[in-house]
Amino acid sequence: MAQKSWMYSVLEAVQYEMQQDPAMTWIFELTPPVASNPGKPVINLETEFGRKRVVNTGIDENWMASAVLGAGLAGSRSATYIPYQGALMPLQVIQNVAGKLRHMTGGKASMPVVWIIEMTGQSPGFAGQHSCYEEDTYYAHIPGVRTVIPSTPYDAKGMMVSALRSPDPVVYLYPAGLRGLTGEVPDEQYEVPLDKAAVRQEGSDLTIVSSGAGMPGVLEAAATLTTEGMSVEVIDLRVLKEMDTETLVNSVAKTKRLLTVDQSYYTLCPGAEVIARVAENVDGARYKRVAFPDAPPPASPEMFLWMRPNADHIMGAARALV
Amino acid sequence: MAQKSWMYSVLEAVQYEMQQDPAMTWIFELTPPVASNPGKPVINLETEFGRKRVVNTGIDENWMASAVLGAGLAGSRSATYIPYQGALMPLQVIQNVAGKLRHMTGGKASMPVVWIIEMTGQSPGFAGQHSCYEEDTYYAHIPGVRTVIPSTPYDAKGMMVSALRSPDPVVYLYPAGLRGLTGEVPDEQYEVPLDKAAVRQEGSDLTIVSSGAGMPGVLEAAATLTTEGMSVEVIDLRVLKEMDTETLVNSVAKTKRLLTVDQSYYTLCPGAEVIARVAENVDGARYKRVAFPDAPPPASPEMFLWMRPNADHIMGAARALV
Amino acid sequence: MDHEANMKVVSPEQGGMLASESRRGFLKLAALTGAVAAVSGHRALANGDIGYHAKDLSDDKLVELYRTILKIRWHERTQADQMLTNPDYRGYNHFYAGQEAVATGVCATLRNSGPFDQIDLVYSSHRPSGHAIAKGVDIPKMCAENDFRATGLNGGYAAEMHLSDPSVGFIGADGMIGPAPVIASGSAFAFRARESDQVAVVFAGDGNYAAPHFHSTLNNAKLLDLPLIYVMENNLYHQYAHYSYSCPHKDIADAAAAYGIPSRVVDGQDVLQVYNAAKEAVDRARAGGGPSFIEAKTYRYYNHWGAPGAKAGELGAFGYDPLAITSFRPEREVRAWMQRDPVDIARKILVDWGVLDSARAIEIEAEIKAEIKDAFAWASEQPLCTPEDGLKHVFAEGTVPARQFG
């Protein structure tokens, strides 16, 4: 156990699985699978496993995603890291082939593959394509693929282990904005389940649900609200498909107040699904959504930072709801 | 005014606009822009406007969608008909370029383009890729694009006219299952707005909301429920982006019961957004969703027809809610 | 354009054949003459450029090729007849009749049985029945699948466009144009990464040329030296459009050759020409020599989909011409291609080579016809699916919840 960065934690998981399984492959484009961490050996998958197993390809994210799918169908576990700029280039093959193939073949297709889909870091200044945060919804609508989105280095490693070991194809969303996080992460492999939300804080006045890059702001807001005397329950979805309805419903049955927080666009953001699931199962609750407006992110930091949901926005919405 | 088929109504709209505007183009792949209707002249855009303006291309839906975008940016109104098999091939360029470009350029990019995205007819027997119904969500999550889905020949023509005249890019979803519909459709051009839901039937006990291929089953169910004495309000969304919240909220404020019906997969179906919008604005209502399970459609008609929402399913859910 | 960019060819003149001990060496000339005659007006594609590997096949194996062609042919004809005459029959197909020699010749060069990590993998298309049969899929189970039966090859989930049987290396059909070749290249990538000598084969139509995936597939196959064999079945049309609508090349193989990939054009109606080219490609791939591209010029006797224009008991479909189609194939073109039937060509070669006599050849056809008839009969008695099973197989374990009831 040591304090580890997000990327180091993830590559530790991958490195171990690749050491155990000489057939496993990794395909990347821009981001060499390299990570260092104070007091730990540098991990470099490319030099450790060689360019036949760890390959640096051209700018063709659809090939990358399709190639790991083909590798999986051939019996080799395989993973790829898709940079955020190409995050939706592979959507069609994942939606129309990978997600459907097990079912379409009556269970015969096996796809032990992981697509790490980077989401932007939402840095101000880049605009549109380089600051957006929207892939969660697109991927979560696909049946047959487990879509997960860790928000801590601990979960990032544990869910990567589970994803690599899963017989199901996994879309592993990775918000680049969480790159800066570090945490206590065990050295050995461990699994975090691919179907459970996490209750990050218990409370009885209000349930706040978020995921991925939304979590730091939610935790910050919850801490302040707690000091103000509000009893806040915080749920980190972690899994968008299959969403853990039970944890959500149990919480709101208790608090009767649900606030969802998304960095994704308002319309059809994960929070919409959270609210709908709860509303079908809990009577008499009240609801609010904080989300990015249905507008692309502008370059100007003044505009962008005003639009992107933050702790202040969340606290305001929480106070209005309770 | 005459009884007209869906496709005839749509091509009538296109033909007129192309006659008025010699720069306008149409790109197709499998489905020649041809329609006939009893008592009416055959419409054949390809022979009428020639192959420079109306072009039959290879199987490259991303090119088709990108090409009309480029034509629009060059000042030529342009439309393309994407067959359902390739319905998500163009998602990335629509999501990451077209939807963002006006905003990213501070209003300078003009894109008078229409992508007619066919959705399958959901015929039993074809399985997975040829029976699915899922594009609505993917396209509706995109900002900067108007995503509409008519459900009657009258709206199909009127919304096509509006779409072709709109300075905004429009995703015009066309569920092939509605191909069989006919209706009274005026010969002249008329516009149906791109931002208004339609109340198809008024009632006070229950609001049922659906769209596109969901509508025939909803209307059938509503008719039966009405004869049983239930007062059902039926709303046809027609527009997924920007969704007409006001009509939805007003209705449920009255009925306090909301049932959404989607042929799309349950998770993040348009109904989830409908419920979330209403739940944020109406207190004390009850909710239910009918949708396709989060599973690809299987080939076997026995399995498929059991899974696909139909009038019986809708009636059952309505009775349970009221 | 030179298709031989990066390859060494053992031509029949250079020992490849003369040094062979095959008793068929001396027969080759006769066979070639026959084939060339059969090509009639057409260019004798690739004849003589490729080592004549098929000459070394045993009699059994040669007869097997003929039997496979017949199985495919009679599967197609029997199913077409079902569709035309049996109102209860619900199956459909994108018929492969006319193209049988391509699947047969290619799959005969592959490893089709054994452990999954040793057999070769085939990726097929929306027109899969021929590829499936040639790869060794169980025909009765396939018939049951195509008829939506619970005991079908894929439990009734797949039907024609998603047939799959990994146990024989048939990764399966694919309803889309574009993705399959790219995915196949991923299997080839895995083979190379794990140092296996398996090969991946993808069958794709001329329609695939225009898809952006075409570039991805060939470019990465070449860059990474993948053991991928791209078999382009150029049957001249995609749906209703002639391939010249979407491709500036006369030979699509030219497009592949531009990447530096060894590329061949072969007569897709002659199973031995196909075999020769495929053998060369498979040998190269197994030896680490990277990808190959084979363009088989061929033709389908039926229309794009189903049996419109077909008559029960007759081969091929005529006279179907949907309204206002941009580029519909001329009927005389269908008839001309039917003159060079892959069944006839295969039979003639076997008879010329003394492997069979005509009587036995006809007897075999009757046996196969009966076998296929039985397969359809068996299939029609299989149970229908259980509705609730539609919620299975979404993930490896468990079922997903029903949502259609609210």
Place this chain on the structure above:
Amino acid sequence: MDHEANMKVVSPEQGGMLASESRRGFLKLAALTGAVAAVSGHRALANGDIGYHAKDLSDDKLVELYRTILKIRWHERTQADQMLTNPDYRGYNHFYAGQEAVATGVCATLRNSGPFDQIDLVYSSHRPSGHAIAKGVDIPKMCAENDFRATGLNGGYAAEMHLSDPSVGFIGADGMIGPAPVIASGSAFAFRARESDQVAVVFAGDGNYAAPHFHSTLNNAKLLDLPLIYVMENNLYHQYAHYSYSCPHKDIADAAAAYGIPSRVVDGQDVLQVYNAAKEAVDRARAGGGPSFIEAKTYRYYNHWGAPGAKAGELGAFGYDPLAITSFRPEREVRAWMQRDPVDIARKILVDWGVLDSARAIEIEAEIKAEIKDAFAWASEQPLCTPEDGLKHVFAEGTVPARQFG
């Protein structure tokens, strides 16, 4: 491979030049010699194959080329210095320094002003500042845009990667690799459909070769004879990978030629070579002769993005080598390319041709430097954006609702 598949070239030897009345005819040899000398070890790309169109340019136009190159150069240097020395400066760039001759030579052959339905359109990339300046975008407004100012070219919504100014035919930057060429082909399609003689130009890096869109663009441009000019700026690297990681061709132009598209390789450091090739392509496209492909071999002096490794007041970036990058460019390669600087080459030609003397050339550079400095100064005084305006311009009319407050 022959890049001349479908074209007729008027070589300088065949009348194209000799018949010209240009007083520069006799100077050409001297210039060529100069250029060839400057190329030093490198192959003198395409020299002499193309009609020497640039010889017919007026003095003013030639000086204009030089001025444009300098504007780009000093924009890059000034901005880099801002980034390195001004802690308040928030802008960034994918610097174009080193590649100036490409944008300049190409855009000089285009119609850059007039009604929107008559000017030529340029599609740029994530490295747009050079293309924007060469196409005639207002530089102070561009500087303001890059600094997120409300009065910037695009109101502060765009910043560098989405710069756009349709009024000069600059459709604009594009942050993605892949889509722009396909979209540009759509503009070319519209020109042809409406019988306009406009042309569409797309600038794309070597990284674009591997994108599946590459195939779509070239295939459709060829099939439909589109007035599209694909300018591939091969600066040898995409991000940190040498182009040989993703492309099996030495000359990417070979890939385009395979489609039957007239394709050229030119020395991207020599503005007149670029001009000649672009002029030929534009003339062909306007005359209905369809697409062309120009591969300009060039190099960027800075790293992929921003100014790491750069020093204020100095040209180029050195010594930046991020941890464990697969294929990082060697510093000596940067220095070698800087020996053949596009500013120097352009100046030398103009002086050799007697269009300018050295003193005037230096004076012009000082003028431009001052002009750019003023542009940055003006930009830095522009107002910042109003937060709420982020809800505008989603659609042509109105604003979308705020959603961040719940």
